[in-house]
Amino acid sequence: MQAQLIALDWGTSSLRAYKLGPAGTVLEQRSLASGIMHLPSEPRDIAGVRCSDGFELAFDAACGDWLDAQPGLPVIACGMVGSAQGWSEAAYRSTPVDVASLGKALHTVRSLRGVDVHIVPGVIEQVGLPNVMRGEETQVLGVLQSLSASGELLIGLPGSHSKWVEVVEGCITHFDTFMTGELFAVLSKHSLLGRTQKVSEQFQAEAFDRGVQVALSKDGQRGVLSTLFSARTLGLTAELTPEQQPDYLSGLLIGHELAGLPASARHIPIILVGAGPLCARYQRALALCGFAHVSLAQEATERGLWQLAVAAGLTQPATEA
Amino acid sequence: MQAQLIALDWGTSSLRAYKLGPAGTVLEQRSLASGIMHLPSEPRDIAGVRCSDGFELAFDAACGDWLDAQPGLPVIACGMVGSAQGWSEAAYRSTPVDVASLGKALHTVRSLRGVDVHIVPGVIEQVGLPNVMRGEETQVLGVLQSLSASGELLIGLPGSHSKWVEVVEGCITHFDTFMTGELFAVLSKHSLLGRTQKVSEQFQAEAFDRGVQVALSKDGQRGVLSTLFSARTLGLTAELTPEQQPDYLSGLLIGHELAGLPASARHIPIILVGAGPLCARYQRALALCGFAHVSLAQEATERGLWQLAVAAGLTQPATEA
Secondary structure, three states, rough: OOOOOOEEEEOOOOOEEEOOOOOEEEEEEEEOOOOOOOOOOOOOEEOOOEEEOOOHHHHHHHHHHHHHHHHOOEEEOOOHOOOOOOOOOOOOOOOOEEEHHHHOEEEEEOOOOEEEEEOOOEEEEOOOOEEOOOHHHHHHHHHHHHHOOOOOOEEEEEEOEEEEEEEEEOOOEEEEEEHHHHHHHHHHHHHHHHHHOOOOOOOOOHHHHHHHHHHHOHHHHHHHHOOHHHHHHHHHHHOOOOOHHHHHHHHHHHHHHHHHHOOHHHHHOEEEEOHHHHHHHHHHHHHHHHOOEEEEHHHOHHHHHHHHHHHHHOOOOOOOE | OOOOOOEEEEOOOEEEEEEEOOOOEEEEEEEOOOOOOOOOOEEEEEEEEEEOOHHHHHHHHHHHHHHHHHOOOOOEEEEEEHHOOOOOOOOOOOEOOOOOHHOOOOEEOOOOOOEEEOOOOEEEEEEOOOOOOOOHHHHHHHHHHOOOOOOEEEEOOOOOOEEEEEEEOOOEEEEEHHHHHHHHHHHHHHOOHHOOOOOOOOOHHHHHHHHHHHHHHHHHHOOOOHHHHHHHHHHHOOOOOOOHHHHHHHHHHHHHHOOOHHHHHHHHOOEEEOOHHHHHHHHHHHHHHOOEEEEEEOOHHHHHHHHHHHHHOOOOOOOOO
């Protein structure tokens, strides 16, 4: 099947490349470790020129052969590749944004082989505390593609810096960031709490649930700075084994994150996007917190990139195959 | 002046020794780096015996000469020296506790030179989430010594793990722990937030105050997991310089800690105990949060140890010199 678009999901630690066919069908995909903080450095010839630029090298490794086979193929990319530390900075667009407005705002960098790479800008919210995202906006638009774009939605993207994105009538109107994943990592690795933890192969469901419940309890209202210490004291009082402590801490932090969602979130559909095991934790915690309408979305990034390329006129929409 | 008591404040990273005279007057004091995690290991003769035990060696270095000069001098110690990782474990006492009940519960370890070291037990609270302290209970009792022991008080001990101790009629009835100091340290050293921080010699008052105010704001109600990211985004939007970011984060975390204090704290006297610069930060943040009755206490540990020694009958109370 003839390809129509090369779509790159280019973040801090990895680069995923998709060759997309009619209607955005994934024809081939690759995963490279060449995130913008881990670029290749070994010089190589690209288009007859000796090159040592990490972005060019990674780009060529990701899809050079696809472009050799089909030279006119358009290229779109999202993620940290458009940050100040990326290949070329794509200035943030302010909320509200939708697929049409972001598709019109793609930022172009010309690669050594003469191909334009169209970079999706990140999104900034400047009402109240500023908030930014790069890459997640594309996932959100990918989720919306498969839905009837009516009414209100809350889209959760758990991770190192979890995003919760409010969507109204297909438009991103507001979002928040919770540093839950990174906090879990630094506390486990570098704080007193890590010293008594023992990593278990098995998910410690009871301890996880207890963590969530503590976050929701009266004790939890004092905030996470206060409840954190319980990950240690429940160990001291033998109420948590060393193997249970990591999942207790995970549940506690996720519970505090969910307690910070707007009250309206209880009554609108929630969609989770991200790595399967992490989404499963959030789904479990959301159920414990009484959020009723939760579902999971798949393939959000490639769908979002396809939608944006269509909106930008880089490729043609097509009836489903 | 004749000494009456040797008092040791023996924590994780340091050991402070006080030679106290009548009425607890400090005759001499020393500070050693021999906390229970940093004990000496070079074998030495103690009381004619070759000794390589770190606790014995540190004890001898701290006050061996005082005991040589006055062999019958009683010795009292508080802090992590009484933990499971300490010299000898002094089991926790449950709240409520006061100077009389703790003084009756001292745990004794006999040193190589035949002298008994009386260790103050830590305190545990088991209502709701368990909470523990070792050393802070002695500071609290030291603060109470100089007050008329009537009514309600809240005593704040800022630090790596800040304690907030409620006192009613001279009795410790409840306490909470906030991991504020440790969280500040691990985030600054090991998280994304540290990467754009630049340490400044000068206290960045405006940035600190802004952090406190964000914690108190509507945004702050989503919790610290959410507001943390603003330490980065306010840098991205050039609202905070790299030099301002550490004190912004400090104010933000302290603000969230104070937001977690019980509502009743606004109407009762608050006393802060601890290192001067840190107490100054808390005093500033408390004022911004509208806490009206805040004062500072000095020499709390040595006064607390004296009071406990008197309650235990190790030494005699005396009229002030």
